[in-house]
Amino acid sequence: MDPVLARQTMVNEQLKARGIKDPRVLSAFLEVPRHRFVEEYLKYKAYDDYPLSIGFGQTISQPYMVALMTQALMPQPGHKLLEIGTGSGYQAAILSRLCRIVHSIERISSLASRARKIHDELGYFNIHIRIGDGTLGLAKEAPFDGIVVTAGAPHVPEALIAQLAEGGQLIIPVGDESLQELKRFTRTKDTVKEESLGGCRFVKLIGKNGWAK
Numbered sequence: 001m002d003p004v005l006a007r008q009t010m011v012n013e014q015l016k017a018r019g020i021k022d023p024r025v026l027s028a029f030l031e032v033p034r035h036r037f038v039e040e041y042l043k044y045k046a047y048d049d050y051p052l053s054i055g056f057g058q059t060i061s062q063p064y065m066v067a068l069m070t071q072a073l074m075p076q077p078g079h080k081l082l083e084i085g086t087g088s089g090y091q092a093a094i095l096s097r098l099c100r101i102v103h104s105i106e107r108i109s110s111l112a113s114r115a116r117k118i119h120d121e122l123g124y125f126n127i128h129i130r131i132g133d134g135t136l137g138l139a140k141e142a143p144f145d146g147i148v149v150t151a152g153a154p155h156v157p158e159a160l161i162a163q164l165a166e167g168g169q170l171i172i173p174v175g176d177e178s179l180q181e182l183k184r185f186t187r188t189k190d191t192v193k194e195e196s197l198g199g200c201r202f203v204k205l206i207g208k209n210g211w212a213k
């Protein structure tokens with residue numbers, strides 16, 4: 001497998017073909033070596049059109065889902081972003097190419113350290129991973145220009161809306177354990193606008209303001 005070719009095919013057939021248009025987003029997907037974020041035995045499937053296991057009962061999301069969330073977040077070069085659910089570190093890597101700084105929270109420490117190591121090897125030094133409960137957000141680094149939650153929530157954690165900057169967006173899958181709706185909340189001066197971006201299926205967001213287990 002030639003990874004460069006595999007990424008071009010992925011971008012054309014999975015992203016562009018389904019309406020991902022933002023040229024900056026597409027170029028981040030051409031740049032980031034997705035195969036580095038999966039285990040050795042799955043590398044040959046790294047650019048395929050589905051999620052893959054990363055151990056601990058967790059998954060790296062389907063490329064299209066990562067692209068859809070990234071495009072919906074509208075990251076800009078000056079932005080400070082927060083991701084909840086580092087997992088493999090792939091979504092954080094994509095975001096790091098498109099903004100100034102990415103903070104990412106992961107509850108499973110082995111996943112956090114594996115992702116950190118890959119980011120270091122790739123020289124993606126604007127990503128800061130913390131171990132903890134992302135349903136509480138990250139108050140000491142707030143406000144954020146954008147927050148993306150990459151695990152399914154039973155409801156929207158209040159802290160995440162509170163930690164958005166004015167004009168900031170929160171992208172979050174909300175629903176039951178098997179099916180969720182991808183939502184975008186945009187914070188303006190005194191209101192919060194809510195939009196639906198379609199159905200999706202994520203692993204559970206587990207924490208104080210998420211699922212209990």
Ligand code: SAH
Pocket residue numbers: 058059060061084085086087088089090091092105106107108111132133134135150151203204205206207208210
């Ligand atoms: N963004 C990831 C996909 C992660 S899967 C990627 O690009 O690979 C969802 C991740 O969310 C899992 O690793 C899971 O452990 C983590 N998670 C679930 N609940 C969490 C919480 N409350 N805080 C932080 N991480 C959480």
